Amino acid sequence: MGTTASETHELERALTAAIGGRVDFSTATRAMFSTDASNYRHVPLAVVTPRTEEDVLAALAVCAERGVPVLPRGAGTSIGGQAANVAVVLDFTKHLNEVLEIDGERGLARVRPGIVLDALRERTSGHGLTFGPDPSTHSRCTLGGMIGNNACGSHSVAWGKTVDNVRSMRIALHDGTVLDVGRTTPEELARLKARGDRIGALYRDLGALVDREADEIRRSFPALPRRVSGYNLDALLPENGFDVARALVGSEGTCATILDATVELSRAPAVRALAVLGFPDNVTAADAVPALLGLPVLTMEGIDGRLVDALRARRPGSATGTDLPEGGAWLYLETGGDSPAEAAERARLVAAAGAKAGASTAVVTEPARQRALWRIREEGAGLATRLADGSEAWSGWEDAAVPPERLGEYLRAFEKLMGAHGRQGMVYGHFGDGCLHVRIDFPFTAPDARRRYRDFLTEAADLVVAYGGSLSGEHGDGQARAELLPKMFPPRIMSAFGAFKAAFDPAGLMNPNRIVDPAPMDADLRVLVAPPVLPTRAKLALHADDGDLAAASRRCVGVGKCVTASGGMMCPSYRATGEERNSTRGRARLLFEMLAGDVVKDGWRAPEVKEALDLCLGCKACKTDCPVGVDMASYKVEFLSRHYENRPRPMSHYGMGALPRWLRWGARMPRLVNAVTRSRLAPLLKRVGGVAAERSVPALAPSTLRRWWGRRTTGRPGGEPVVLWPDTFTNHFDPGAGKDAVAVLEALGYEVHLPERPVCCGLTWYSTGQLAPARRQLKNTLDVLEPWLDRGIPVIGLEPSCTAMLRRDAAELLPDDPRVAKLAALTRTFAELVDGAAELADLARPEPVLSQVHCHQHADLGYDADRAVLGKVSTEVDVLDGGCCGLAGNFGFERGHYDVSVACAEHELLPAVRAAAPGTAIHADGFSCRTQIRQLTGVEPVHLATLVARALGVSGT
Template sequence: MTATTDILQDFHSTLRGLDASAVEILDDSRLARALYSSDASIYRVVPAAVAHPRSTDELCALVTAASHVGLPVTTRGAGTTCAGNAVGTGLIINTSAHLNRILSLDPESATAVVEPGVVQDWLQHAGAPHQLRFGPDPSTSTRCTIGGMIGNNACGPRALGYGRTGDNIVDLDLLTADGHVTTLRPGDLTTPFAERLGDLADANLATIRTEFATFSRQVSGYSMEWLLPERGRNLPAFIAGTEATLGIVTKTTVRLVREAPYGLTAALGYPSMPEAADAVTALLPFSPVACEGFGRRIVDVVSRAGRPVPDLPRGDGWMFVELRGDDEAEVASRAKDMVAASGCLDGWVVSDPVQAAALWKIRADGAGLAGVSLDKPAWAGWEDSAVPAADLGAYLRDFESLLEDHGLHGLPYGHFGEGCLHCRIDFPLDQSDGPQRYRSFVTEAAQLVARHGGSVSGEHGDGRARSALLDTMYSPDALSLFGKVKAILDPDNVFNPGILVDPAPLETNIRTHESALSAITISHPEFAADVHRCTGVGKCVAHTAPSAVMCPSYQASGLEVDSTRGRASVLKEMVNGTLIDGWDSPEVERALDLCMACKGCARDCPTGIDMASYRSTVLNEKYRHRLRPRSHVTMGLLPLWERLLNRIPGAPALANKVLAVSPFAHLARWTAGVDQRRPLPRFQPSSRLASKQATSARTIVADQETPTSPATKTPSTGSTSPTRRSGDRGDVVIWVDSFSDMLEGSDLPAVVTVLTDAGYRPKVLSDDVCCGLTWITTGQLNGARRRLRAGLAVLAPLADANIPVVGLEPSCTTVWRDDALRLLPDDPRVGRVARNMHTVAEMLEAANWVPPSLAGHTVVAQPHCHHASILGFGPDKRLLEAAGAKVTVVGGCCGYAGNFGVENGHYDFSVKVAQHDLLPAIEDAGQQAIIVADGFSCRRQTSDLTGRRALTFSELFASHLPSHATR
């Protein structure tokens, strides 16, 4: 069914008659339709409209009106489904925006009543004070909603111990297509449709008893077994896994579990991953809560990504098994017996929670990297098949042979305890025969899984990806039951048409294939491929983890359009070219307007999205032949204006005096496009030229006496700490960027002090080297390339001479370590310069420097976003902690973000971002706390909003040295 303009107009009119206020939450703009045209699957389906109901009454009105005019309805939570069941041609109803309350939590009955948009982690946090939790724990728990979990019958690793979502539902309220809400309880067949479902089950007992619930992860299709009399006619459990094809869950009472207090992790090694899978049946009698398996390739991927890999038991295939219980000795004894019975090559039992967490992190990191570590993009589509656990080893061997036969690649891992295998595969979806090759593989894979008695989906649902494959695992009689159920509950096919019942061919509406011949794909193939890397898993719409940056704009607004995923969705539609017009479309402008180019997504996004670089490309193309905003000329070319000012003796001081006069400051802000509430920075004469250590690169290279250069790799924590000034560590060159050079607040003297204290001979680079940062952030990429090439002429000889270079401003240092590699991919000098560019903390840690004591001090450290995301704040944090300080590292962005926070129209949002992480951290630490921020933007934001001065890392340590010599 395709929604037409006439149907949409009729829908508006009908909705207005039912609930005039509900029209306010309806959005049929091109922007909204672009944002919700994809989920975490491979599919693209543009909806007619999107609604964000604020109450159950509005939700009922939406469904009633849609049903009346024949507008299809698709319900959506966080949109993290991999199966394509959260996209549709009609009305998308987003329950996560407002219908997200925990209505009650009863510790005595261990139940909670929740609305469908409640995020699973919110429920976990609410239950934690009572030692309660919701059992299933999918990997997307930081953003997936309970409604979505019910729709797919979600599981996760600990479903082995605590059951699937459907196993943990007490009752639920279901909104049907007639606009009525019915409470469903186990055994209650008093409603007309419930009675008819019971009759349907009674008429097909043999089919249901033989084809359904054959093993725990048989998630595909409708769970007809719950309608059987011996299953208690459990309608709430039956609704789980119906993928919103029968109605919308408006409220649910869920069962919570008490997690046993004592837990152990057993790490078991086997010769191969299939052999690890073979051993599952030997482990299950020991009642594991979780049993996860993976192979050598996953470990190698984690290692290559620079993630920590602790020692593992001998082998090339592993299983991590979690056991829990109320008696510590009993759990330990059970773990010992399990290892003995496991048949492993080598096995350990880990009781220390920190060591156990390090082991489980390998599994988590590997799962996140598995989809982006292949030579080609890897996709969902056949990512959660399942077989009975006893058959998993054989299935895994056959599956890997099937991949090889089709010339495809993937990195399998999964919930081995229940026979569920995860694997994203490098389907060539952008090629002309890609969809056909995709269909060929998954069809054979479905036949394979059926031969092993399995299910095409083990926890993600069928959706558009697998509904057409259900005939491989179910008989015609079983399939006919799905249609009959649909006819009872949704006779007019309003809810999620084409899912589970009467599906379209599974290769229909594959998004990368649809955009393969678009104008932008042809003219900018790399850009098009990059934006399509977003698979929609939605880590960017999760609550920020303590160490995460992504996505500060979403954290501040809570709007999909301000998330990395939302922006990628809009850019994908721009690339496609049928919904959004091009580089200069208002939808693209809105999507990127509040992007602060923090690069948090470049590190935190599992698929490696770098929205900052995409934003620069869009701005570059948008203004290629157009007049730019004033701020692009003033702030975008700021280093030029600074240099012009410095050529006139006394000009910086004169400029400061003039700008201290209110009318002149007002005029300067207006001219520059700066918000009138922003204090202006003060200028200073060039700090690099004023330095006693100022030397040209040519002189430094010519004068060097083959010094011993420090290792650029961070030393291990087990290295012996030397005494201060432990010998001559050779020359190190300090590159002074434009911000540190000519804007007041440079920490150059402090950097010289601490590097000298560590045994280096610091030289200040007198050459005028600009990285082009402000050109990059304003999308003037040709100008940025010119400055980078000029800088390479100075910095490359230093790299070739093995003389390390230290950057001061994190964002400028990041340009050489990241942006330059992208902007000048064919210049071999860039890689050498990138490897030779370091932070102060990296150089100090490489020298095994012993920092002065900061014992008794509380430090609030705000890493610049680029520092945290690209450079890495680990060395800084370790040195602060080694000095004895109590350190709080602020997660997220300060909100200033270069020119973003000063531009007209961004000030209020900039403050809102600061209020999310930075300002609360400063307030909680108290007035005596020391604020540390190496980023010029971060220091300005701190000063502007708190009136307090933030020190740089070097200033803090230099001020605590007993002298600027040896100690």
């Protein structure tokens, strides 16, 4: 839809006057909502966030009056392109997200469209019930979006698709007409047809459609468990109760807007177990499916071995996939029961059936180990976007389905098709329902990209139809497959689809050009329609993307794991604000649009990008938690280096960004510095330095770690040598942790050394995008450490952020210096070094420990060794791994960040500290974490080195 500036202004004025929710025409928001999880890009006219049902109706009225298209949208994780359009987007994720009613006895729930699936399941779990369909996006997808897409998920073998679990809906048409829809008796249908209003016209049109095409509908709709393509016209057949609600499921917002829905709930098993069957390859696993159909299972999911390899590569040293039996592909078959014994026995029976089919088998009953295996499956859509050779893989032919009995032969033919086109991709999916997911390395940067994409999809559609299948088995048609529907349905059904949409939306303004009159499948491909216009060669190495910021910005495929309220550490600023621009996904899209220069026009000076990245804590959690490995902390560093090139920087960059330099001066007179920072001059100093007024400046230690070391007369020569890294924060603020580390290492027989000259990893300069001084600091450090590196002496880090800098980020700054690789290989955390020491055996005491995992350790270093060491000093350890402390280096000290910093800490850390039993040791290795805890709770936290020193009865003080 083309609109003039005056029309856009008038639309904004009218919407703002009509509704109480947010009306957003901003460049940033339109850019962020320009795509979903698909390959397509459509910049919306505006994004409206209705607070009430009245807001929804008012927005529809304004748009209807002006002939403006409308797109109701949930979490924006649709893969076919149905959740992006040139329209006014109604965003239901912030409000209208309540559970209105739960009827446990009847197994029903009435919900608003914005309710997240996991939130609904949490509410229903108290009744022993669940909503059966559970796509891998269950932590963020909304029920409205699930209904729009007819979502399915892993448990459809047991509980069906969303359409099988919808009882009724309350909907609004584009003209504002509100009605309840569901099953319709003949008598009720007659009454509805007799009405003289818009509702009567709707039912007359639908009734006429069924009268005219009932036999053709019966003939033309394939009888298979995963037919999601097209409209559900079969739900309108008399034998199916003329069910208008179920006919609308999967209509992708092209017919109506959901106001609320009543859904059917399923009895959830009290206990679950998992039988895992291993096969040589995917085809062999698919061949085994017919022999396994009919087993008492809740799932039958296929896993490509390359997904496991990808996850292991993302998390080196983790226990990923350790419970998988031998094989190159696997089937997950989940069982349920009223007791652990019952669930496990069923899993063993299933495993025995798998063994008869030639599979290697394993039965997993421990919930944590089951979750670890399911994580591989749930992150498949993200993991599959990068192949082993580093090439990008895309959706498009994402989820075709065939009768499960024919899955093996179809998969063989499909692999031949990919080979004929020179394509590759990882296959996984719902094998028990005959539905395959795959991301394919379509050559979108090739000159003939559109033709090759169209040719492949056309032949793939012919193939799946030849096997009696459906173009879409879960994710809907959208723009990716709607043009191909005539291959699956005859002309009369295609005309019936048009009549069905017209009955609800005669003006064609509800999410237009989807399903009916579809946009071409090779149009609007975001890589092609929004190519970068800025040079994309990064100043950082960006090894994961071969130094190309454009490829890095394309890493985000919209799966939306960063827009969740809980689970993992990503993304703390989104959880604090609830704003899309503060999510990893929102920031990645803004970077993509900045490079394209179409919507975000100011390049590296773009205020929209600067604002979005301003609240990025640089915590790195996305680097590990994001299924596609988006590394927003590094992208922020790259942006800051460009944004402030040849320009004045914020004072915080000169102050906190160069903190090690100022601390070297301050260490000469720590008492004077502390007196000044606590005097009446402190507010002025904080204002000048860009420090938040609410923050206290941490006190310098009376003596640095290095000075203590230089005056030390005792030591333990003769053991295995190690270099203890005197990071800036330990050295100047918390030298006690360093002293305890020395005491522990010497007690374990190590010969401890500190560098003879001052060293710094350059982290504070790096995190503020000051790359030149960061490189100078790092080169100086390499010069000092070089003799140790040449001898292969381990370098032991106490501060996780600095340790991660040495092990990971140094290679981004100095990729061509061979000493960087040596340093990374020799860098150890304190826990990695001491774990396994015989002296730590039998030391555990009953004093409880509450442990805060540093974000950089979570992302780059791993925490397994720390868990092990904590378990050796305490019998009661509670590890918090649900979010950032919120201080995050300089972030929480910078003016304007205090409220978000505290909100991040309140997500999990602060409540846990307050709730800790008296006598609990609060453990945090990160100086930022300890500072946040000190300043917001008054509790004094401790480093792991101090805990171990206490257990060993040694002290460095």
